[in-house]
Amino acid sequence: MKNKLKIINILNKNYKKILLIVLGFLMALMILEIAMQAAGFSMLYYRDYKNNKALKNKSKYKVMCLGESTTYGLYPKDLQKMLDQKYPGKFAVIDCAVPGTNLENILKDLDFNIPKYRPDIAICMMGINNELVDFEMRQKPVYPVNCKIKIFKLIILLKDHIMASFKRKTEYFGKKDNSEKQHAYELYDLKRYDEAASVFENIVKRNPDDTDSVIFLAMIKYYYLNQKDSAYRDVLNIVQNSSKSDFDGRQTAYALLIDYKQDAKSRRYFADMIINDKNAVLNCHTFWLLKDFVTEEQKDKLLKKISEIDQYLDQYYGLIAIEYMEKKNYQEAAKYFKEAEEIRLKHPHARTYSLYRLVVKKLVNNNIKVVIMQYPVRSIESLKEIFRSENYFDEIDFVSNENNFKASLKIMKYKDLFIDQFAGDFGHYTNEGSILIAENVMRALEKYQ
Numbered sequence: 001m002k003n004k005l006k007i008i009n010i011l012n013k014n015y016k017k018i019l020l021i022v023l024g025f026l027m028a029l030m031i032l033e034i035a036m037q038a039a040g041f042s043m044l045y046y047r048d049y050k051n052n053k054a055l056k057n058k059s060k061y062k063v064m065c066l067g068e069s070t071t072y073g074l075y076p077k078d079l080q081k082m083l084d085q086k087y088p089g090k091f092a093v094i095d096c097a098v099p100g101t102n103l104e105n106i107l108k109d110l111d112f113n114i115p116k117y118r119p120d121i122a123i124c125m126m127g128i129n130n131e132l133v134d135f136e137m138r139q140k141p142v143y144p145v146n147c148k149i150k151i152f153k154l155i156i157l158l159k160d161h162i163m164a165s166f167k168r169k170t171e172y173f174g175k176k177d178n179s180e181k182q183h184a185y186e187l188y189d190l191k192r193y194d195e196a197a198s199v200f201e202n203i204v205k206r207n208p209d210d211t212d213s214v215i216f217l218a219m220i221k222y223y224y225l226n227q228k229d230s231a232y233r234d235v236l237n238i239v240q241n242s243s244k245s246d247f248d249g250r251q252t253a254y255a256l257l258i259d260y261k262q263d264a265k266s267r268r269y270f271a272d273m274i275i276n277d278k279n280a281v282l283n284c285h286t287f288w289l290l291k292d293f294v295t296e297e298q299k300d301k302l303l304k305k306i307s308e309i310d311q312y313l314d315q316y317y318g319l320i321a322i323e324y325m326e327k328k329n330y331q332e333a334a335k336y337f338k339e340a341e342e343i344r345l346k347h348p349h350a351r352t353y354s355l356y357r358l359v360v361k362k363l364v365n366n367n368i369k370v371v372i373m374q375y376p377v378r379s380i381e382s383l384k385e386i387f388r389s390e391n392y393f394d395e396i397d398f399v400s401n402e403n404n405f406k407a408s409l410k411i412m413k414y415k416d417l418f419i420d421q422f423a424g425d426f427g428h429y430t431n432e433g434s435i436l437i438a439e440n441v442m443r444a445l446e447k448y449q
Helices: 002-055 075-085 103-117 154-169 179-189 193-206 211-225 228-240 248-261 264-276 284-290 296-307 312-326 331-347 351-367 381-387 403-411 431-449
Strands: 061-067 091-095 120-124 369-373 397-400
Touching: 061 075, 061 103, 061 431, 075 091, 075 284, 075 431, 103 351, 120 331, 120 351, 154 397, 179 193, 179 211, 193 211, 211 228, 211 248, 228 248, 228 264, 248 264, 248 284, 248 397, 264 284, 264 296, 284 296, 284 312, 312 331, 312 403, 331 381, 351 369, 351 381, 403 431
Parallel strands: 061 091, 061 120, 120 369, 369 397
Antiparallel strands: none
Protein backbone atom coordinates (compact mmCIF):
# COMPACT_ATOMS: atom_id res chain seq x y z
CA MET A 1 0.00 0.00 0.00
CA LYS A 2 2.81 2.38 0.90
CA ASN A 3 4.54 1.58 -2.39
CA LYS A 4 1.34 2.39 -4.27
CA LEU A 5 1.03 5.75 -2.49
CA LYS A 6 4.65 6.54 -3.33
CA ILE A 7 4.03 5.74 -6.98
CA ILE A 8 0.86 7.88 -7.00
CA ASN A 9 2.73 10.81 -5.39
CA ILE A 10 5.56 10.50 -7.90
CA LEU A 11 3.07 10.38 -10.78
CA ASN A 12 1.21 13.40 -9.42
CA LYS A 13 4.44 15.35 -9.18
CA ASN A 14 5.41 14.31 -12.71
CA TYR A 15 1.98 15.21 -14.08
CA LYS A 16 2.27 18.64 -12.47
CA LYS A 17 5.70 19.11 -13.99
CA ILE A 18 4.46 17.98 -17.39
CA LEU A 19 1.42 20.24 -17.09
CA LEU A 20 3.61 23.22 -16.19
CA ILE A 21 5.95 22.45 -19.09
CA VAL A 22 3.04 22.17 -21.53
CA LEU A 23 1.44 25.39 -20.27
CA GLY A 24 4.78 27.14 -20.43
CA PHE A 25 5.33 25.89 -23.95
CA LEU A 26 1.87 27.06 -25.08
CA MET A 27 2.41 30.44 -23.46
CA ALA A 28 5.77 30.76 -25.22
CA LEU A 29 4.13 29.89 -28.53
CA MET A 30 1.48 32.56 -27.95
CA ILE A 31 4.09 35.20 -27.16
CA LEU A 32 6.18 34.14 -30.15
CA GLU A 33 3.16 34.25 -32.45
CA ILE A 34 2.29 37.78 -31.34
CA ALA A 35 5.91 38.86 -31.82
CA MET A 36 6.12 37.25 -35.25
CA GLN A 37 2.85 38.79 -36.41
CA ALA A 38 4.15 42.20 -35.39
CA ALA A 39 7.45 41.59 -37.16
CA GLY A 40 5.72 40.19 -40.22
CA PHE A 41 3.85 43.41 -40.79
CA SER A 42 6.74 45.72 -39.96
CA MET A 43 8.07 46.13 -43.49
CA LEU A 44 4.70 47.13 -44.89
CA TYR A 45 4.13 49.37 -41.87
CA TYR A 46 7.48 51.03 -42.51
CA ARG A 47 6.53 51.64 -46.13
CA ASP A 48 3.16 53.05 -45.10
CA TYR A 49 4.84 55.20 -42.45
CA LYS A 50 7.10 56.75 -45.08
CA ASN A 51 4.18 57.21 -47.47
CA ASN A 52 2.03 58.86 -44.79
CA LYS A 53 4.90 61.12 -43.85
CA ALA A 54 5.18 62.23 -47.48
CA LEU A 55 1.44 62.97 -47.60
CA LYS A 56 1.67 65.30 -44.59
CA ASN A 57 3.70 67.74 -46.66
CA LYS A 58 0.50 68.84 -48.45
CA SER A 59 2.26 68.78 -51.81
CA LYS A 60 0.45 69.90 -54.94
CA TYR A 61 0.94 66.56 -56.72
CA LYS A 62 0.93 63.05 -55.24
CA VAL A 63 2.90 60.55 -57.32
CA MET A 64 2.17 56.84 -56.74
CA CYS A 65 4.86 54.38 -57.89
CA LEU A 66 3.60 50.89 -58.80
CA GLY A 67 5.82 47.87 -59.31
CA GLU A 68 7.78 45.03 -57.77
CA SER A 69 11.21 44.66 -56.18
CA THR A 70 12.76 46.74 -58.95
CA THR A 71 10.73 49.69 -57.63
CA TYR A 72 10.31 49.03 -53.89
CA GLY A 73 12.67 51.22 -51.89
CA LEU A 74 14.72 52.13 -54.97
CA TYR A 75 14.06 54.88 -57.53
CA PRO A 76 11.08 56.43 -55.62
CA LYS A 77 13.36 57.65 -52.82
CA ASP A 78 15.82 59.17 -55.31
CA LEU A 79 12.94 60.72 -57.22
CA GLN A 80 11.66 62.39 -54.05
CA LYS A 81 15.10 63.84 -53.31
CA MET A 82 15.46 65.22 -56.84
CA LEU A 83 11.99 66.73 -56.84
CA ASP A 84 12.52 68.29 -53.42
CA GLN A 85 15.69 69.95 -54.64
CA LYS A 86 14.25 71.31 -57.88
CA TYR A 87 10.57 71.76 -56.97
CA PRO A 88 10.37 71.95 -53.17
CA GLY A 89 6.91 71.27 -51.78
CA LYS A 90 5.37 70.43 -55.17
CA PHE A 91 5.51 66.60 -55.23
CA ALA A 92 4.99 63.79 -52.71
CA VAL A 93 6.24 60.40 -53.94
CA ILE A 94 4.31 57.37 -52.64
CA ASP A 95 6.07 54.00 -52.96
CA CYS A 96 3.32 51.39 -53.41
CA ALA A 97 5.58 48.67 -54.81
CA VAL A 98 5.68 45.21 -53.23
CA PRO A 99 8.65 42.85 -53.78
CA GLY A 100 7.58 39.67 -55.52
CA THR A 101 4.15 40.94 -56.49
CA ASN A 102 2.50 40.55 -59.89
CA LEU A 103 -0.07 42.36 -62.02
CA GLU A 104 -2.99 40.46 -60.47
CA ASN A 105 -2.09 41.77 -57.03
CA ILE A 106 -1.20 45.26 -58.22
CA LEU A 107 -4.69 45.47 -59.72
CA LYS A 108 -6.32 44.26 -56.48
CA ASP A 109 -4.24 46.62 -54.36
CA LEU A 110 -5.48 49.64 -56.30
CA ASP A 111 -8.82 49.30 -54.48
CA PHE A 112 -6.89 50.11 -51.31
CA ASN A 113 -4.15 52.41 -52.60
CA ILE A 114 -6.28 54.80 -54.67
CA PRO A 115 -8.72 55.86 -51.91
CA LYS A 116 -5.96 55.91 -49.29
CA TYR A 117 -3.40 58.01 -51.16
CA ARG A 118 -5.61 59.78 -53.74
CA PRO A 119 -2.73 60.10 -56.22
CA ASP A 120 -2.66 62.62 -59.06
CA ILE A 121 -0.07 60.68 -61.06
CA ALA A 122 0.85 56.98 -61.23
CA ILE A 123 4.23 55.68 -62.41
CA CYS A 124 3.95 52.10 -63.68
CA MET A 125 7.07 49.96 -64.14
CA MET A 126 5.63 46.51 -63.72
CA GLY A 127 4.93 43.07 -65.18
CA ILE A 128 8.31 41.33 -64.94
CA ASN A 129 6.95 38.77 -62.44
CA ASN A 130 4.28 37.78 -64.98
CA GLU A 131 5.01 35.93 -68.20
CA LEU A 132 5.67 38.48 -70.95
CA VAL A 133 6.11 36.12 -73.91
CA ASP A 134 3.71 33.47 -75.22
CA PHE A 135 4.84 31.26 -78.12
CA GLU A 136 2.45 29.45 -80.45
CA MET A 137 5.33 27.91 -82.38
CA ARG A 138 8.85 27.01 -81.36
CA GLN A 139 11.44 29.43 -82.65
CA LYS A 140 15.03 28.31 -83.14
CA PRO A 141 17.38 30.93 -81.74
CA VAL A 142 20.65 32.07 -83.14
CA TYR A 143 23.19 30.57 -80.76
CA PRO A 144 26.54 32.34 -80.29
CA VAL A 145 29.36 30.65 -78.41
CA ASN A 146 32.41 31.60 -76.39
CA CYS A 147 31.37 34.97 -74.95
CA LYS A 148 34.18 35.69 -72.45
CA ILE A 149 33.26 38.29 -69.84
CA LYS A 150 34.47 38.78 -66.25
CA ILE A 151 32.08 39.77 -63.45
CA PHE A 152 32.54 40.82 -59.86
CA LYS A 153 32.87 38.42 -56.96
CA LEU A 154 30.19 35.79 -56.40
CA ILE A 155 29.93 36.66 -52.73
CA ILE A 156 28.19 39.98 -53.53
CA LEU A 157 25.88 38.40 -56.08
CA LEU A 158 24.96 35.46 -53.88
CA LYS A 159 23.67 37.64 -51.05
CA ASP A 160 21.68 39.83 -53.44
CA HIS A 161 20.40 36.77 -55.31
CA ILE A 162 19.18 35.12 -52.11
CA MET A 163 17.48 38.30 -50.89
CA ALA A 164 15.78 38.90 -54.23
CA SER A 165 14.67 35.26 -54.39
CA PHE A 166 13.16 35.33 -50.91
CA LYS A 167 11.46 38.68 -51.50
CA ARG A 168 9.74 37.22 -54.52
CA LYS A 169 8.63 34.20 -52.49
CA THR A 170 7.31 36.35 -49.63
CA GLU A 171 5.11 38.60 -51.67
CA TYR A 172 2.94 39.81 -48.80
CA PHE A 173 5.03 40.18 -45.70
CA GLY A 174 2.14 39.93 -43.26
CA LYS A 175 0.62 36.60 -44.25
CA LYS A 176 -0.11 34.43 -41.24
CA ASP A 177 1.54 31.37 -42.75
CA ASN A 178 5.31 31.73 -42.94
CA SER A 179 5.15 34.37 -40.17
CA GLU A 180 8.08 32.73 -38.40
CA LYS A 181 10.16 33.00 -41.55
CA GLN A 182 9.13 36.61 -41.94
CA HIS A 183 10.35 37.27 -38.42
CA ALA A 184 13.71 35.74 -39.33
CA TYR A 185 13.95 37.83 -42.51
CA GLU A 186 13.18 40.96 -40.50
CA LEU A 187 15.93 40.11 -38.01
CA TYR A 188 18.31 39.60 -40.92
CA ASP A 189 17.41 43.00 -42.39
CA LEU A 190 18.12 44.54 -38.98
CA LYS A 191 21.57 42.84 -39.04
CA ARG A 192 20.67 40.76 -35.98
CA TYR A 193 22.29 37.71 -37.54
CA ASP A 194 22.58 35.54 -34.42
CA GLU A 195 18.86 35.92 -33.70
CA ALA A 196 17.89 35.33 -37.34
CA ALA A 197 20.00 32.16 -37.39
CA SER A 198 18.37 30.94 -34.17
CA VAL A 199 14.87 31.30 -35.65
CA PHE A 200 15.89 29.48 -38.83
CA GLU A 201 17.50 26.70 -36.77
CA ASN A 202 14.19 26.10 -35.00
CA ILE A 203 12.37 25.98 -38.34
CA VAL A 204 14.90 23.52 -39.78
CA LYS A 205 14.73 21.27 -36.69
CA ARG A 206 10.98 20.90 -37.19
CA ASN A 207 11.20 20.57 -40.95
CA PRO A 208 14.63 19.50 -42.28
CA ASP A 209 13.22 19.51 -45.84
CA ASP A 210 12.49 23.24 -45.75
CA THR A 211 15.16 24.08 -48.32
CA ASP A 212 14.62 27.84 -48.25
CA SER A 213 15.30 27.96 -44.51
CA VAL A 214 18.29 25.62 -44.74
CA ILE A 215 19.88 27.80 -47.42
CA PHE A 216 19.18 31.08 -45.71
CA LEU A 217 20.57 29.69 -42.46
CA ALA A 218 23.65 28.48 -44.33
CA MET A 219 24.10 31.90 -45.90
CA ILE A 220 23.99 33.59 -42.49
CA LYS A 221 26.43 31.06 -41.04
CA TYR A 222 28.75 31.43 -44.02
CA TYR A 223 28.94 35.21 -44.32
CA TYR A 224 28.16 36.54 -40.86
CA LEU A 225 28.79 33.92 -38.16
CA ASN A 226 32.12 32.47 -39.37
CA GLN A 227 30.67 28.95 -39.61
CA LYS A 228 31.66 28.20 -43.21
CA ASP A 229 32.31 24.49 -42.73
CA SER A 230 28.86 23.96 -41.22
CA ALA A 231 27.22 25.96 -44.01
CA TYR A 232 29.10 23.94 -46.63
CA ARG A 233 27.86 20.64 -45.15
CA ASP A 234 24.27 21.90 -45.02
CA VAL A 235 24.10 22.97 -48.66
CA LEU A 236 26.08 19.96 -49.89
CA ASN A 237 23.32 17.78 -48.44
CA ILE A 238 20.78 19.77 -50.47
CA VAL A 239 22.50 19.33 -53.83
CA GLN A 240 23.15 15.64 -53.16
CA ASN A 241 19.46 15.06 -52.37
CA SER A 242 17.77 16.87 -55.24
CA SER A 243 14.36 15.38 -54.43
CA LYS A 244 14.33 17.44 -51.22
CA SER A 245 14.20 20.83 -52.88
CA ASP A 246 13.02 22.82 -55.83
CA PHE A 247 15.66 23.88 -58.30
CA ASP A 248 15.75 27.52 -57.21
CA GLY A 249 16.96 26.38 -53.82
CA ARG A 250 19.60 24.03 -55.17
CA GLN A 251 20.82 26.69 -57.57
CA THR A 252 21.63 29.02 -54.67
CA ALA A 253 23.20 26.12 -52.78
CA TYR A 254 25.47 25.39 -55.73
CA ALA A 255 26.56 29.03 -55.75
CA LEU A 256 27.58 28.86 -52.09
CA LEU A 257 29.49 25.63 -52.70
CA ILE A 258 31.38 27.29 -55.55
CA ASP A 259 32.27 30.22 -53.31
CA TYR A 260 33.45 27.85 -50.55
CA LYS A 261 35.70 25.89 -52.88
CA GLN A 262 38.26 28.37 -54.11
CA ASP A 263 40.15 26.01 -56.42
CA ALA A 264 39.13 25.98 -60.09
CA LYS A 265 38.70 22.20 -60.25
CA SER A 266 36.14 22.08 -57.42
CA ARG A 267 34.26 25.10 -58.74
CA ARG A 268 33.94 23.55 -62.16
CA TYR A 269 32.83 20.27 -60.59
CA PHE A 270 29.90 21.95 -58.84
CA ALA A 271 29.16 24.03 -61.92
CA ASP A 272 28.94 20.80 -63.91
CA MET A 273 26.51 19.38 -61.33
CA ILE A 274 24.13 22.30 -61.75
CA ILE A 275 24.37 22.30 -65.55
CA ASN A 276 23.55 18.58 -65.66
CA ASP A 277 20.87 18.65 -62.95
CA LYS A 278 17.95 16.61 -64.34
CA ASN A 279 15.35 18.78 -62.63
CA ALA A 280 17.01 22.03 -63.62
CA VAL A 281 15.15 24.77 -65.42
CA LEU A 282 18.22 26.84 -66.22
CA ASN A 283 17.72 30.55 -66.60
CA CYS A 284 19.65 33.81 -66.84
CA HIS A 285 20.26 33.82 -63.09
CA THR A 286 22.04 30.48 -63.42
CA PHE A 287 24.32 31.89 -66.07
CA TRP A 288 25.01 34.97 -63.94
CA LEU A 289 25.92 32.81 -60.97
CA LEU A 290 28.27 30.52 -62.85
CA LYS A 291 29.86 32.27 -65.80
CA ASP A 292 32.99 33.36 -63.93
CA PHE A 293 33.89 29.79 -62.94
CA VAL A 294 32.95 27.52 -65.83
CA THR A 295 34.94 26.29 -68.80
CA GLU A 296 33.99 27.53 -72.26
CA GLU A 297 32.45 24.12 -72.94
CA GLN A 298 30.31 24.36 -69.79
CA LYS A 299 29.32 27.93 -70.64
CA ASP A 300 28.21 26.90 -74.13
CA LYS A 301 26.17 24.02 -72.70
CA LEU A 302 24.55 26.35 -70.16
CA LEU A 303 23.65 28.94 -72.80
CA LYS A 304 22.25 26.26 -75.09
CA LYS A 305 19.97 24.95 -72.31
CA ILE A 306 18.67 28.45 -71.57
CA SER A 307 18.03 29.07 -75.28
CA GLU A 308 15.78 25.98 -75.47
CA ILE A 309 13.15 27.36 -73.08
CA ASP A 310 10.50 29.42 -74.87
CA GLN A 311 9.51 31.56 -71.91
CA TYR A 312 13.12 32.71 -71.46
CA LEU A 313 13.97 33.25 -75.13
CA ASP A 314 13.70 37.04 -75.09
CA GLN A 315 15.73 37.09 -71.86
CA TYR A 316 18.30 34.81 -73.47
CA TYR A 317 18.81 37.19 -76.38
CA GLY A 318 19.02 40.08 -73.92
CA LEU A 319 21.64 38.21 -71.92
CA ILE A 320 23.75 37.66 -75.06
CA ALA A 321 23.36 41.34 -75.93
CA ILE A 322 24.70 42.35 -72.52
CA GLU A 323 27.64 39.99 -72.98
CA TYR A 324 28.52 41.78 -76.21
CA MET A 325 28.04 45.18 -74.56
CA GLU A 326 30.62 44.18 -71.97
CA LYS A 327 32.97 43.21 -74.80
CA LYS A 328 32.25 46.60 -76.42
CA ASN A 329 30.99 44.84 -79.53
CA TYR A 330 28.03 47.19 -79.88
CA GLN A 331 27.06 46.01 -83.35
CA GLU A 332 26.48 42.45 -82.19
CA ALA A 333 24.81 43.71 -79.01
CA ALA A 334 22.35 45.76 -81.08
CA LYS A 335 21.51 42.66 -83.14
CA TYR A 336 20.57 40.63 -80.07
CA PHE A 337 18.71 43.48 -78.39
CA LYS A 338 16.66 43.66 -81.59
CA GLU A 339 16.01 39.90 -81.53
CA ALA A 340 14.75 40.14 -77.95
CA GLU A 341 12.47 43.07 -78.75
CA GLU A 342 11.00 41.38 -81.82
CA ILE A 343 10.03 38.39 -79.70
CA ARG A 344 8.24 40.65 -77.20
CA LEU A 345 6.48 42.47 -80.04
CA LYS A 346 5.43 39.38 -81.98
CA HIS A 347 4.56 37.10 -79.06
CA PRO A 348 3.04 39.17 -76.25
CA HIS A 349 1.43 37.20 -73.43
CA ALA A 350 -2.30 37.94 -73.78
CA ARG A 351 -3.28 37.53 -70.13
CA THR A 352 -0.34 39.55 -68.83
CA TYR A 353 -1.04 42.52 -71.03
CA SER A 354 -4.77 42.27 -70.43
CA LEU A 355 -4.03 42.69 -66.71
CA TYR A 356 -1.67 45.58 -67.49
CA ARG A 357 -4.47 47.33 -69.41
CA LEU A 358 -6.90 46.75 -66.54
CA VAL A 359 -4.49 48.41 -64.10
CA VAL A 360 -4.08 51.44 -66.37
CA LYS A 361 -7.81 51.64 -67.11
CA LYS A 362 -8.62 51.73 -63.39
CA LEU A 363 -6.12 54.55 -62.93
CA VAL A 364 -7.51 56.51 -65.87
CA ASN A 365 -11.10 56.00 -64.67
CA ASN A 366 -10.06 57.55 -61.36
CA ASN A 367 -8.68 60.64 -63.16
CA ILE A 368 -5.10 59.70 -62.39
CA LYS A 369 -2.47 60.69 -64.93
CA VAL A 370 -0.55 57.60 -66.03
CA VAL A 371 3.17 57.31 -66.78
CA ILE A 372 4.10 53.92 -68.21
CA MET A 373 7.80 53.22 -67.85
CA GLN A 374 9.80 50.40 -69.41
CA TYR A 375 12.44 48.45 -67.52
CA PRO A 376 16.11 49.41 -68.01
CA VAL A 377 17.71 48.67 -71.41
CA ARG A 378 14.45 47.47 -73.00
CA SER A 379 12.57 49.28 -75.78
CA ILE A 380 9.32 51.06 -74.93
CA GLU A 381 7.70 49.93 -78.21
CA SER A 382 6.30 46.62 -76.93
CA LEU A 383 4.46 48.51 -74.18
CA LYS A 384 3.18 51.19 -76.55
CA GLU A 385 1.85 48.50 -78.85
CA ILE A 386 -0.50 46.96 -76.27
CA PHE A 387 -2.13 50.35 -75.57
CA ARG A 388 -2.24 51.74 -79.11
CA SER A 389 -5.88 50.76 -79.67
CA GLU A 390 -7.10 52.16 -76.33
CA ASN A 391 -9.06 55.41 -76.45
CA TYR A 392 -6.90 56.86 -73.68
CA PHE A 393 -3.61 56.10 -75.50
CA ASP A 394 -2.82 59.78 -76.12
CA GLU A 395 -3.27 60.54 -72.43
CA ILE A 396 -0.47 58.17 -71.39
CA ASP A 397 3.11 59.38 -70.96
CA PHE A 398 5.55 56.67 -72.03
CA VAL A 399 9.01 56.76 -70.46
CA SER A 400 11.88 54.74 -71.92
CA ASN A 401 14.90 53.60 -69.96
CA GLU A 402 16.54 52.18 -73.05
CA ASN A 403 18.87 54.84 -74.41
CA ASN A 404 20.07 56.19 -71.08
CA PHE A 405 21.05 52.73 -69.81
CA LYS A 406 22.60 51.61 -73.10
CA ALA A 407 24.64 54.81 -73.23
CA SER A 408 25.74 54.25 -69.62
CA LEU A 409 26.74 50.65 -70.38
CA LYS A 410 29.20 52.00 -72.95
CA ILE A 411 31.11 53.91 -70.29
CA MET A 412 30.33 51.82 -67.20
CA LYS A 413 30.35 48.11 -66.40
CA TYR A 414 27.12 46.17 -66.02
CA LYS A 415 27.90 45.61 -62.34
CA ASP A 416 28.01 49.39 -61.81
CA LEU A 417 24.33 49.62 -62.75
CA PHE A 418 22.91 46.24 -61.65
CA ILE A 419 23.45 43.81 -58.79
CA ASP A 420 22.15 40.76 -60.67
CA GLN A 421 20.86 39.70 -64.09
CA PHE A 422 17.62 37.88 -63.31
CA ALA A 423 15.81 39.17 -66.43
CA GLY A 424 18.63 38.57 -68.88
CA ASP A 425 19.21 42.12 -70.08
CA PHE A 426 18.67 43.77 -66.69
CA GLY A 427 18.32 43.03 -62.99
CA HIS A 428 17.88 44.77 -59.66
CA TYR A 429 19.84 47.96 -59.95
CA THR A 430 22.47 49.80 -57.95
CA ASN A 431 22.28 53.38 -56.64
CA GLU A 432 23.65 54.57 -59.98
CA GLY A 433 20.92 52.68 -61.82
CA SER A 434 18.28 54.05 -59.47
CA ILE A 435 19.40 57.62 -60.17
CA LEU A 436 19.19 57.06 -63.94
CA ILE A 437 15.57 55.93 -63.60
CA ALA A 438 14.65 58.73 -61.19
CA GLU A 439 16.08 61.33 -63.57
CA ASN A 440 13.94 59.94 -66.38
CA VAL A 441 10.78 60.03 -64.28
CA MET A 442 11.48 63.58 -63.12
CA ARG A 443 11.68 64.77 -66.73
CA ALA A 444 8.26 63.22 -67.35
CA LEU A 445 6.83 65.01 -64.30
CA GLU A 446 8.20 68.44 -65.24
CA LYS A 447 5.30 69.01 -67.62
CA TYR A 448 3.07 69.42 -64.56
CA GLN A 449 4.98 72.54 -63.51
